[in-house]
Amino acid sequence: MNYQHVEILLVEDSVADAEMTQRTLKRRGIANDIAWVKDGAEAMDYLHCQGVYADRPQAHPRLVLLDLKMPRMDGLQVLEQMKSDPRLRAIPVVMMTSSREEGDLLSSYNLGVNSYVVKPVNFDEFAETVAQVGMYWMIANQAPA
């Protein structure tokens, strides 16, 4: 495992959600290196190493946790761009959302999302969910070489 790599890219406009997610992942020991961006546009900059991220090391995160509803560019748009880009297509994307709307869920799966997770209101459940998702995609699931 290369510890120079950012392991998880968290795309989340909510500071509180981001903090809670990061706290959970770190406390459970799933990932230490978590990059956090606040909207879709920033996420695309990060993934393409452009804009303010032009100088970052040329390496892809092992997992993208993507919030659905964000300013500028929302989660579905990011997902669509990633899955249509051969270089980014292999990165697992987990949609993290407050929405139970079926339309969003269907759109996400149609665009090739790897998991779709509704953030529980209950923090315990939230933490459990985040931990399980991180565990699965970071440890159990083997990325293509």
Place this chain on the structure above:
Amino acid sequence: MPEQAPQTTSVSVRSGEFSRPWLLLGFALALMILLGISVEAYRQSRRAEATRIAVTHTLLVLKQALELENAATLMESRHRAFLVQGDPEFLTRREDSYAAALKMTDQLGRLVSDDPPQVARAAQVRAQLQSRHATMQQITDVARGQGLAVARAEFHPYGPASSDPVRGRLSQFRDVEQQLLSHRSELANRDARRLDSLLIYGTAAGIVIIVVALLILLRQLGRSERMTAELARANADAMRALDLLDATHDAVVVYDADSLRITYANLGAAEQVGYPRQDLLGKPVLDLKRHYDEASFRRLLAPLLAGEIDVLAFETSHRRRDGSDVPVEVSVRCRKLADGKSSLVTVARDISARRRAEDERDRFFTLSLDMLCIASADGYFKRLSPAFTVTLGWSIDEMLARPFLEFVHPDDRAATMAEVERQVVAGEPVLQFENRYRHKDGSWRVLSWKSAPQPDGLMYATARDVTERKRAEMDIIALNRELTEQQAALTASNKDLESFSYSVSHDLRAPLRHIDGYARMLVEDVGANLPAEPRRYLQTIIDSARRMGMLIDDLLNLSRLGRKPLQRREIDMKALVDSAIAEIAAGNPAVIGHIEVSSLPPAAGDSSLLKQVWLNLLSNAIKYSEPRGADARITVHGERMGDLLRYQISDNGVGFDMRYVEKLFGVFQRLHGQDQFEGTGVGLAIVHRVVQRHGGRVEASAELDRGATFTFELPVSEVAS
């Protein structure tokens, strides 16, 4: 042809005919000649007969005279013989002869009784005879007395000539008779010759005349036979022609031009006017004519009789025997007959069917609510049905007086003209178009036309007033537009509602999660160090956040129910209830022992929504019967009630106050305190909503502390669909 045959026959008869009087005269002449011959022959033969009798008589007289002379001679001889021989035998014989001679003399006298001189001569002969006999008697006496010699001497003086006086007298007599005989014979010969020539020439003349007459007659007979045959043939032809005439339904009537009386009528005529055929013969033809008196009828026939026209054709009515009328189409021809008279041949066709059709057509034309018209290419109406007046207010005359284009709305005239040209010039078969016509009151009526052209350049068209329909169409279009707008507004507000619930779902839950999350983090990080009271505060924050999360979730569920389309399917209700119980039992296995489910009729509906109904009702029942502990009883059963499927769930729980039953199915309505029973007050609202969307109804009944029963009904027709 058959009518000409008798004419030619009559001509040939006349040309070869001997006049009857001449023929009769010939026969009369022949008859008279033959009659004359017969009469004359008869007379001649009678005369000849008389002559023959007279001759015979004369011959008889002559014979008698001869025999008398013989007898006298015999008497003389026997007398002499006696004188010579003296034999008395001779005397006897002399007396016999004398007696015979006397008798003969008497006979002779009788024979010539019609001839007095001869009678006288006969009498002289007798006298001579008697005188001689007397002499002889004297001599005999002498002989007897004096002897034969004396007697011979006595006798001798008279000698042989002593008998001459008798013979002389007789000879005279015979001479007379002889003359008579030759005279009568000559007469008889002459008569016979006359009769012969009469017979020969008269018979010949009679035969000639008869032969000539016979020849003439034979010739006439031959002609007559030929004529009869020709007549028979002509008659047969005529009969055939008349039979043919009986085959037609048209009435064929022939009548005399002078008397106007019917001389022939075919079967069709009899049928047409309802008279027996024989009644028609001799009937004045005017009896059948309804519209003519004699003067007017003769005026009508005049040009025909004058030869100015060949055929007279007209329509009229024939009066039937029962007084009704038959409309007929009549054609009359004139035939000049050989005798100079004229015969009129009429053919009358019953046109009542045609009249009826025309009447019906006219009636339709008049009665039609649609406007019917005939227009010509010159731009004028030719005929209009009264419906035009009804619709447009103009009288028919007003509409006929002006070109139809003048009635058309100025904006529609060009289009109308184009349609007319398309029809008349291009021969388009059927046209359908609309235009506006001016009503007499100045308003415009929209007429929908259907028009078909005819080869004669006329257009037959129907029009319908569609003004009201047009208006209604406009109204409908306006209404539709309004409806579409409303629909759009509704869709928009629905969208608003959706985005509202979306934002509720997303934006309200996030802060809640944060409240909960940060409170938890606080408890995690410093909870152990906090006094009990602040820890309780933190716990309340966490509980409240969770509860609000549940409320939001239920609310979203409810709103989703309203929008989601129903997925109707056949449902095994029992299986559905069992699966709902199993789901509940997953978190609380103890409940199974308290629930009793009887058989349930199947239904049709959205199984996921109906399962939610059962979940909510079962959860409620379990929740409110929990205080009963091990005695808690929940029963589920269902039945079909006519058109309804009724499902019921009863419990023996705490029940509720029926005074508040109406609040039961409202959103966020609760009859129990949150501290008593957990719940958001949305569950029954969802039940109500789902049942309602299935076309059913739900109700509840309860008694405080005794339990509650929830009943919902679904229409059975849903099963079929």
